[in-house]
Amino acid sequence: MSETTVDIDIAALRRKQPRFRGIEAGHRACLGCGQALAARLMTEAAGPDVTLTNATGCLEVFTTPWPESAWRVPWMHSLFENSAAIAAGVEAAYKMQGRKTKVIAMGGDGSTFDIGFQALSGALERGHNMLYICYDNEAYMNTGIQRSSSTPHAATTTTSPAGKARMGKRHLKKDIITIIAAHHIPYAATTSVAYPSDVRKKVRRAMAIEGPTFLLIHAPCPLGWGHEGNLTIEVARLAVQTGLFPIIELERGQLANAMPIRDPRPVTDYLKVQNRFRHLFADDLRAKEELEHLQALADYNMETYDLRGEGPDAMDTEAADTVKRRGTRWA
């Protein structure tokens, strides 16, 4: 990065220039991939002075079929369960080298909630200056849609199939954000690809904090959830509007903000557009019970996070974004 100062109108220049993207188009993600969109939004907000670590998963596979790479920022994949630990090592090295480059660790829900959870918890406890981003598509999608501890209750996956004796996943979606909150890190938040400006805003906020931060991005997988690729944003928004995926911010583990839901939708609006919940709409008493169960979970979230509100419209209205970090300004 250059130290040279030049007299230009940065705001005007930004309006003329395309936004920086750390991930290029042309990668091999599926049509409507929520994770690819989330990663793009994240890199737009994070800017070029970052180093990324990536757990094994779809994002790693579809962005880096050697000798191609979609990444315009330093990127490293090691294993499934060590994205946070690799990032911690990069951060420790940069600290000793006197670099200010921010380290961002990325993983899916399988890597974050399950196999890489120990490494993540350790990194948060040690206070590394890094942002951990979990792209939450609620199952092991890269291996072909197996249940993870993030898979919602009653969803069908290839290892929690609905059948005569079972109504999909028997267990609840792990409340990862509460577990993260227990680490009392400076900042943790949830967001969704349905709200691009919210994603960018939260990435920027996390980037500006010296210390460990965590962001959970809800990102539909059309293939795994069973909806058309053009419905990704709509499905993601319904998850929020039903209260099933609360959009919140936590500071030092305490709830600081929640995206208000002015007109809550019934969970069936969200569930009926996805094949993974199709069995819940059969003429079956157990299916009805599960629908009630899922509605109760949404109601619980509405109460717990006080989501019902008169707050500002949560639609994406923000214009071109800016990253301000330690006096350095990136377009």
Add this chain to the structure above:
Amino acid sequence: MPLALEGSQALARTVALCRPQVVAAYPITPQTHIVENISRLVADGVFDCEFVSVESEFSAASVALGAAAAGSRAYTASASQGIMLMSEVLFNIAGLRVPMVMTCANRSVGGPLNIWNDQQDSMAVRDSGWIQLYCADNQEAIDTTIQAYRIAERTELPVMVCVDGFTLTHTLEPLELPSQEEVDAFLPPYAFSRSLDPAHPISIGTLVTPEHFSEVRHAHHTAMVKAIAEIEAADGDWQALSGRSGGALLESSGPADATVGVLTIGSIHGTLLEAMTEYPASEPVRLIKLRCFRPFPAAAIRAACAGLERLVVVERALSPGSGGIVGNEVRAALSTMEQPPRVENYAVGLGGRDVPLDLYPRLLEADGEVGGFSVFDVDVSRLAPEDQ
């Protein structure tokens, strides 16, 4: 002037002399004293590094990998179950060709639980693609650790320095610790050609398809084979600087006309040296100390075995159902000789079983089955009939 130091203490001070910027470790017997001593050096301001006290060996290796990939010299140390837990990362580090150094304080692998010394742990990861150097004594552990950084950084291959747990790590010996100037002269600052730098963004650890994977493995194998020259050069240059040699690939001692040889790996060498004086054999015996196990120095082993009619390979690990790990590889290496020695192979000192001086005459008298293998010193009467 020699200092009276415990092996672990000496290793910690040696690591500090090598100036790694990041050390990541998790405690495990018998490695613990090494990381405790490093922590103390950091706390006292003697050693300026980022000491990352992680939550598992898996993360210890991962943090070291991240640090090395980010362009810092990195170090970790472990043993036994810790090596097993980090084994996935060890393969990854080597496969990504990221240089770093680790100490393996050799210990058995459970179950059943056993905290004492053998070499089952490092032998279990012999195919991970790391260079493996085995130390016969603590002076060699000091010198090998320093050499390991130069070898790693010149070859872009990670190096595992194996020291027998307790036998070396917990033993107090008079040791020569090199000066900071000597080590600095030997180890130039670390510069990694493929580091994570936003000014020159690269992607590390991409998906490699069948179309390219054989080439990747070929390149790794070739680099390991070529590393033999670097291992020899490092030992030679270190000897020129310090006056001490670890023997590069291996060290052969004893009369040139010997027809009987004993090949060992690790600290048993010292025991056998002592035993040779205590129990002089009726015929001349050549002692071969294997220092470099990966890459496997087949040519050097053949040269060292020239003229031998009988070779007893003594090791501290085994591959159950196959036999001695070192023994089998030595046999394969010798098979291309015109007149290879008869090879007998024993595993001794398993799980910390004492290796007494009289082991030496007993081994020579054992006259074991040629081409065979057995665990030495087994009291079968203590076993159930079906296990005898």
